[in-house]
Amino acid sequence: MKMGELGRTVNLxxxxxxxxxxxxxxxxxxxxxVCIKVICDKHQDRVDNLIEYLxxxxxxxxxxxxxxVDEEVLCRDDIEAVVIMSDWETHIDLAxxxxxxxxxxxxxxxxxxxxxxxxxxxxxxxxxxLDVMLLENCCYNNEEMALLNMVRAGVFGEIVHCKGGxxxxxxxxxxxxxxxxxxxxxxxxxxxxxxxxxxxxGPIAKYLDLNYGNRMVSLxxxxxxxxxxxxxxxxxxxxxxxxxxxFREGDIVTTMIKCANGETIVLTHDCTLPRPYSRGGHIQxxxxxxxxDNRRIYIEGEASEVIDGWLHVGVDDKEWMDKYKSDLWKxxxxxxxxxxxxxxxxxxxRGFIEALQQKTHFPIDVYDTAAWMAITALSEDSIANGSMxxxxxxFTDGKWMLRKDEAVGPYKLGK
Amino acid sequence: MKMGELGRTVNLxxxxxxxxxxxxxxxxxxxxxVCIKVICDKHQDRVDNLIEYLxxxxxxxxxxxxxxVDEEVLCRDDIEAVVIMSDWETHIDLAxxxxxxxxxxxxxxxxxxxxxxxxxxxxxxxxxxLDVMLLENCCYNNEEMALLNMVRAGVFGEIVHCKGGxxxxxxxxxxxxxxxxxxxxxxxxxxxxxxxxxxxxGPIAKYLDLNYGNRMVSLxxxxxxxxxxxxxxxxxxxxxxxxxxxFREGDIVTTMIKCANGETIVLTHDCTLPRPYSRGGHIQxxxxxxxxDNRRIYIEGEASEVIDGWLHVGVDDKEWMDKYKSDLWKxxxxxxxxxxxxxxxxxxxRGFIEALQQKTHFPIDVYDTAAWMAITALSEDSIANGSMxxxxxxFTDGKWMLRKDEAVGPYKLGK
Numbered sequence: 001m002k003m004g005e006l007g008r009t010v011n012l013x014x015x016x017x018x019x020x021x022x023x024x025x026x027x028x029x030x031x032x033x034v035c036i037k038v039i040c041d042k043h044q045d046r047v048d049n050l051i052e053y054l055x056x057x058x059x060x061x062x063x064x065x066x067x068x069v070d071e072e073v074l075c076r077d078d079i080e081a082v083v084i085m086s087d088w089e090t091h092i093d094l095a096x097x098x099x100x101x102x103x104x105x106x107x108x109x110x111x112x113x114x115x116x117x118x119x120x121x122x123x124x125x126x127x128x129x130l131d132v133m134l135l136e137n138c139c140y141n142n143e144e145m146a147l148l149n150m151v152r153a154g155v156f157g158e159i160v161h162c163k164g165g166x167x168x169x170x171x172x173x174x175x176x177x178x179x180x181x182x183x184x185x186x187x188x189x190x191x192x193x194x195x196x197x198x199x200x201x202g203p204i205a206k207y208l209d210l211n212y213g214n215r216m217v218s219l220x221x222x223x224x225x226x227x228x229x230x231x232x233x234x235x236x237x238x239x240x241x242x243x244x245x246x247f248r249e250g251d252i253v254t255t256m257i258k259c260a261n262g263e264t265i266v267l268t269h270d271c272t273l274p275r276p277y278s279r280g281g282h283i284q285x286x287x288x289x290x291x292x293d294n295r296r297i298y299i300e301g302e303a304s305e306v307i308d309g310w311l312h313v314g315v316d317d318k319e320w321m322d323k324y325k326s327d328l329w330k331x332x333x334x335x336x337x338x339x340x341x342x343x344x345x346x347x348x349x350r351g352f353i354e355a356l357q358q359k360t361h362f363p364i365d366v367y368d369t370a371a372w373m374a375i376t377a378l379s380e381d382s383i384a385n386g387s388m389x390x391x392x393x394x395f396t397d398g399k400w401m402l403r404k405d406e407a408v409g410p411y412k413l414g415k
Numbered sequence: 416m417k418m419g420e421l422g423r424t425v426n427l428x429x430x431x432x433x434x435x436x437x438x439x440x441x442x443x444x445x446x447x448x449v450c451i452k453v454i455c456d457k458h459q460d461r462v463d464n465l466i467e468y469l470x471x472x473x474x475x476x477x478x479x480x481x482x483x484v485d486e487e488v489l490c491r492d493d494i495e496a497v498v499i500m501s502d503w504e505t506h507i508d509l510a511x512x513x514x515x516x517x518x519x520x521x522x523x524x525x526x527x528x529x530x531x532x533x534x535x536x537x538x539x540x541x542x543x544x545l546d547v548m549l550l551e552n553c554c555y556n557n558e559e560m561a562l563l564n565m566v567r568a569g570v571f572g573e574i575v576h577c578k579g580g581x582x583x584x585x586x587x588x589x590x591x592x593x594x595x596x597x598x599x600x601x602x603x604x605x606x607x608x609x610x611x612x613x614x615x616x617g618p619i620a621k622y623l624d625l626n627y628g629n630r631m632v633s634l635x636x637x638x639x640x641x642x643x644x645x646x647x648x649x650x651x652x653x654x655x656x657x658x659x660x661x662f663r664e665g666d667i668v669t670t671m672i673k674c675a676n677g678e679t680i681v682l683t684h685d686c687t688l689p690r691p692y693s694r695g696g697h698i699q700x701x702x703x704x705x706x707x708d709n710r711r712i713y714i715e716g717e718a719s720e721v722i723d724g725w726l727h728v729g730v731d732d733k734e735w736m737d738k739y740k741s742d743l744w745k746x747x748x749x750x751x752x753x754x755x756x757x758x759x760x761x762x763x764x765r766g767f768i769e770a771l772q773q774k775t776h777f778p779i780d781v782y783d784t785a786a787w788m789a790i791t792a793l794s795e796d797s798i799a800n801g802s803m804x805x806x807x808x809x810f811t812d813g814k815w816m817l818r819k820d821e822a823v824g825p826y827k828l829g830k
Contacts, residue, residue, distance in 0.1 A: 220637065
């Protein structure tokens with residue numbers, strides 16, 4: 001389907017319209033083959049204000065219902081899918097209930113609270129014949145897609161090691177917490193693990209063909225002490241309720257993952273110390289290396305400079321990113337970028353909508369969703385047991401070995 | 416003691432003069448308060464050639480004996496210390512035997528083969544009243560010393576997390592192996608662990624006051640598959656004996672360490688894939704971050720730029736490195752740099768020689784040496800057991816809690 005071409009109308013219900021959900025509804029509203037039938041949130045003002053805004057700004061020309069009761073969304077007959085953008089810990093339960101009501105699911109990112117809820121989601125998808133797509137926008141980012149092209153073209157040789165992180169100074173947002181009605185605060189106060197793995201893990205999973213000929217087999221995590229939030233709040237908001245609270249979430253949580261094909265992955269969760277934003281991308285193989293933090297690529301015999309006769313360094317990655325730009329992004333740039341986060345929010349939604357229209361399974365499917373989200377629960381288990389390794393569940397029940405040709409959309413293998 | 420000032424003459428024996436040892440003897444030879452009495456290697460040609468070279472180039476004006484028998488060095492009455500620069504796996508045994516013969520020890524870097532040999536070295540030092548100094552030159556590098564000043568000045572706030580690596584493409588050196596009489600080949604063929612931790616771990620240990628009020632309490636390692644050497648050798652030297660050998664050392668070995676005071680450390684061993692050299696330094700605290708790979712520092716409210724109104728980035732670290740330059744390096748630059756690796760080889764030897772002259776304990780002492788080297792054996796244990804966490808031995812037997820004021824030389828606390 002050409003970009004901008006309209007398919008049949010997809011009727012949706014939306015649950016959760018806080019900061020993220022609000023912005024995402026604006027992205028959906030501009031799609032002329034999408035109809036948002038109902039918007040749900042636990043706060044009445046959010047529902048009312050968003051519906052009023054959509055009409056006032058002429059972003060939609062159809063009526064939208066509002067409700068405080070998620071079950072009223074899930075049981076509607078006039079929608080085929082639900083978009084879940086509520087608190088992290090409600091995602092999987094809502095996804096399961098939506099499928100039981102016969103609805104497909106798109107779900108904003110976050111981590112799982114237990115491995116069991118991931119299994120339950122997978123089993124429900126299998127039993128209902130439905131599917132869940134994690135809206136991992138970073139899988140659709142220009143650079144990550146160019147890197148996937150490079151990986152598949154063999155630029156880095158055989159891939160051996162990948163790194164990534166969610167390295168985002170969120171002290172202010174976490175600190176506002178309940179006053180801001182944001183779910184991060186209670187997670188950082190109560191949990192200790194890799195709370196938000198998917199922005200880096202999603203693209204890495206695609207580089208390594210996880211669930212499509214490869215899988216994660218074990219995981220181990222370690223957490224540093226937690227001193228960043230208190231240091232910040234005592235200075236910036238000394239009178240707030242949790243300035244001296246005990247935060248359980250270590251400031252830096254590092255997670256190592258081993259894959260069936262022998263690759264290792266290192267993830268870093270880093271949200272409560274001052275730092276520039278970075279997803280800390282790193283792809284390394286037998287022929288070369290790419291690193292996000294210095295925006296350099298180093299390819300044996302190709303992208304390499306020698307300084308002072310001995311110091312081998314890489315080159316700026318820009319030319320390589322352009323050379324390996326994905327077909328999707330070439331088309332997208334011609335079409336015109338839209339939506340949040342540099343355009344990737346729009347693309348990930350189009351991946352979801354077009355899979356529904358074309359009746360393919362999702363480019364990020366329930367097995368991917370379960371595996372990526374399970375990292376959070378597994379990392380909590382590992383840390384709780386003093387950095388014991390934990391076995392990684394195979395949510396495909398062995399089918400990962402035979403699914404090589406099942407990847408769809410931009411992730412189709414051999415493309 | 417002012418730099419360049421001569422103390423009493425220190426008589427030394429030297430064991431191991433391959434590539435590294437040869438260069439280090441040249442550094443020692445230029446010190447007018449050092450007398451090299453005897454040089455030992457298992458290869459006669461190395462001994463003969465080096466002694467001949469030292470005299471021919473007028474680097475020394477005194478006689479030097481040569482021997483193939485290490486015991487002949489250790490039992491000499493006319494030396495007070497032995498400098499060990501032989502194969503990795505011989506270091507600790509030689510150190511123990513040297514102390515039993517009443518000699519102080521300086522030892523080139525490498526990792527331990529067992530935790531027990533580390534204990535044996537510590538016990539021998541305690542029984543004999545002698546000491547062992549690991550010649551960790553990176554502890555004396557300009558930048559690492561400036562960073563130590565920043566850490567101690569509180570620039571980064573409370574330190575939470577450090578990273579480092581030995582990331583050095585050594586495929587050519589490893590590949591030559593036996594033909595080159597180098598010890599790396601048999602280690603990479605047979606072992607799987609963090610083989611070479613101290614270049615990054617030494618400076619980190621100083622930042623975190625390890626053994627001086629803090630210590631490492633647990634460690635866990637994970638190794639990737641090993642494909643880099645075969646990929647390289649099959650292309651570059653297809654007829655060599657080990658082109659198709661099974662290398663056990665994973666291309667990337669990642670190690671996570673937890674400290675008593677709650678900090679975490681992540682080490683990366685990366686020697687068999689194409690890449691630019693980097694020790695991957697990273698220091699992170701409640702007020703800021705330094706990263707080696709992009710040469711940037713980010714300090715809340717100070718070293719920080721905002722691009723396009725939202726993207727917070729750090730600044731080039733050069734100005735900060737200059738501002739926090741160590742007193743030792745200020746003096747050294749005035750005196751004139753000498754010796755290998757940008758001058759740090761000379762400084763670490765002066766640390767050793769001057770401690771002998773002044774009868775202080777070593778700036779890097781037997782407890783530091785044991786702890787840093789033990790990482791190798793512990794990481795092998797962890798990997799062999801599927802990335803199980805291993806308890807880190809406390810070689811100080813609890814004295815780390817009370818040793819805060821015992822750091823000497825440039826590492827003296829509160830300086």
